Amino acid sequence: MASAPGGMRKAAPRPGSLRRNLLANLVGIAAYNLGQWLLLVVLARMTGTGDVGRFALALAISAPVYLAVGLNLRMVRATDARREWRPEQYGRLRIVLNAVSLAVVMAIGLGLHMSTADLMLLGVVSISKAVEATSQVLYGFFTLRERLDLVSRSLVLRAVLGLASFSGALVAGLGVTAAAAGLAGAWFVVYLFHDRPEYQRALATDADYMAAQGLVAGESSATSRLARRALPLGVDAGVGSVALNVPRYGVQLSLGVDHLAVFASLAYLAQVVSFITGAFGDAVLGRLVVLHHTSSAKAFWRVLFAVLFFGCAVTGAAVVGAALVGRPVIGALMGHAYVDQSVLLILLTGAGMVTLQRSLARALYARQRFVDAMLVDTAVLIASLGWAALLIPRWGLDGAAAVLGLSFLVGTFVTLALLGRSTRVQQGE
Template sequence: MGVAGATRSRPVAVPPAPRSLLRNVRSALSGNVVYALCQFGMLSVLALMTTPTEVGRYALALAITAPVFLFASLKLRQVQVTDAANEFSFGEYFAQRLLTTIAALLSVIGLVIFVGMEARTAATVAAVALFKAFEAMIDILYGAMQRREQLQLVARSQIWRGLGGFAAFAGTLWLTWRVEVAACGLAIYTLCQVVVILWRVRQIGVDVLPRFSRITSMKLTRLALPLGIAVSVSSLSVNVPRYFIQASQSTAELGIFAALAYLLTITGMVMASLGEAASPRLANLYFERDYRRFRTVLFRLVVMGAGLGVIGAAAAAVLGNPVLALIFGPEYAARNDVLVVLMAAAAITNTTAFLGTAANAMRRFRVQLPINAAALVTGASVAFFAVPAFGIMGGAVAIAAGEVVSVILYLVVVFRVILPATSRQPRHRAL
């Protein structure tokens, strides 16, 4: 009896079967939409309860931390999700994310100390950096769920994260009226979510223990570094106009611009949800050399993204003014013209996002860096001249100009270079 009890092994969690693409799209869409709306709600509460200057302080913290943490992420989630050959284990991806996130957090804190920011702005940047660090942990855990095409688990988690994060941020802001304290409340709640999601990933049969290896870390870095640089450059393309607005206008103007631009972020999150659902499927189709179905799925995604963007721009032109007045206030509604330009840029961004998803699925990580660099140079050049002359409208035009360059180059690379070249290769069974 005692021997039998001693040798009885713990039941092994059986990985769930992959779900259909349509069900994954629905799950990803619901989770991302709820989470995006909650993030937007935080910005709306901040705008209604405080001044554009406070919104600008929060926006500046996001603009500083986003490129750093995006670079440190190395887009490992996308590398993990498209790893159809199972080249690396989840533990190896997790260990790499831990190391790079710690490095990013220390870099932001060092930057704050070096620059010598005003105390409240420095505290806001530090709190947002903590929030971003915990988000980075969640992102790689979501990758484990996404790789197994279990996006309903990601969606449920995003809904809880969004609602709880909004409550933590808004509640703390209501009690203290200080944006830096509200950001701390958001960071603490996100840390609690890291623990919950770790447990949930373990329940679907994933070994969540990080596996540190210098050799593996170097291999992952070599593989993903071009993608990490590319995504940080892409983030700079969006944030560079904000730097010019902060320098030549005012923090209050930056706050108004950031609030308007966040509507573009919401559409980006919706597109990201569709990309998340399609990414594993595209990776498998490409790995199996089923190029015809690969093109069909990609074409549908591109058309859908562009169509939704056009609808968003039209809605902004017709309904933007009353909606902005309701959500943010009259100061923001007065700049509905800027919102229309930003939503037109979103129509282009949606197309770019899906073409980038296709490049990731083909594991062509290096091609994205020169494309994003070209978009950054274009956007920064336009912002240099347009922001001092036209204010925040110049910032919107700069974002749109960068996106036009990006989508043109992606179309050329994906449809005219990569796919035709691979289709001509002799077909053989994937190893």
């Protein structure tokens, strides 16, 4: 423990309890994703399906690029128990990756021969993704320190300020591109006045935290090695995001932008299930990393099974709730043009499969089996493309909704196989 001025010793900082981290992360994830969905609600109410589809397409293009090129530095940071890389190395690499991501996104837009207005919207959405990615690196450190309350506070602030700025631009009649710019500006304010100051405070006590947890720092490695270590995670994140968006691409190509507006709105609502259950996984990831490095196998699996049980419970509750009140709630919020009960129920069931696979994948991430995680999402992407080609032309939006669950069911089996192999390797078999 470190000594305070005057010879007094200060207590080593303690991580938050699992319960506190879970509740905080649930609040943050729920608020953030509700805010994101309300962006579509406001856009649908104040414009038309065309603008909703344009905004959804900009998100569908930019998100996979920022995840793939961005190398998922949050996950690397969240599992860097031995502090193998310095904070400034993460920061420098993030800046470079943001610039490359923006260039790739705009190149895709030009390659698709998008109009000038759509390119402007795509560029502004990409800037908001760059701000988000910068905060995500700091979230990784908060996760490692088991301080999900800081992540939660940031997400709530981004949800509230982002929705207010986005809606304000639409009310002023400035259009969807200006609304997206307001969103990016609000997120940058949260980064500047909340995320970065809290990050600096956490860094100041990190040595004490490591000593209290019995963790030993390793030797510092080069930034280039950080990029190589993160490369499989970047491919994994990008491939996983593309897999989630394959149904959207299929709907756009086969059915058009108006159908995409309906599907994207319902799909985002269904994804709230996997986001909420993922909050539990994020809350325990730091604990799983410590348990793995301290060889506490029984406790490791006990925590992971708790994540799986929580995911099943949330998915079941969501399906029942949607069956009972989904139609009137969506009709009241977004309009009857967006009501499709069968698509919503299929999407929610698919979100349960996403939850199952990604909960199991937390064990791969905690063990830093990043290549295995990349193989899993590659299998999911291949399955998504196959199911989309088969189901969307024949069954329309119902077929697109089914793609999600069927693809992640394949991923679940692959994850179980790779977990079994890594467990045998760890046990020396």
